[in-house]
Amino acid sequence: MTPVEVAACVFCRVGxxxxxTTTITLTRDEAAVVIRDVPAxxxxxxxxxxxxxTVVEALEQIHEAAIDAGAKYAVRDFVTKVA
Ligand SMILES: [Zn+2]
Incomplete structure (x- = not known):
């Protein structure tokens, strides 16, 4: 295996x-949750x-919480909660 350079993008191999930070949209069934200010x-x-x-886990928790709240479409800011 060739070592992967940490800083290189595996998609375009150029960048x-x-x-x-970024904004992502998570969807499940009809529910879409937009999460802003996600560290990445x-x-x-x-x-x-x-x-x-750890960010992925937090995103899943935010997504779950929004769906549990009955949201079909929601916008959340990324907030880490230490359980
Ligand atoms: Zn790239």
């Missing part, structure tokens, strides 16, 4: 991943965002 590494060429595991 570099830079720390920043964002490719400076194609814009693909990379999230780390």
């Amino acid at each position: 570099e991943r830079r720390p920043g 590494e964002v490719c400076d060429n194609c814009g693909h965002a990379y999230f780390d595991g």
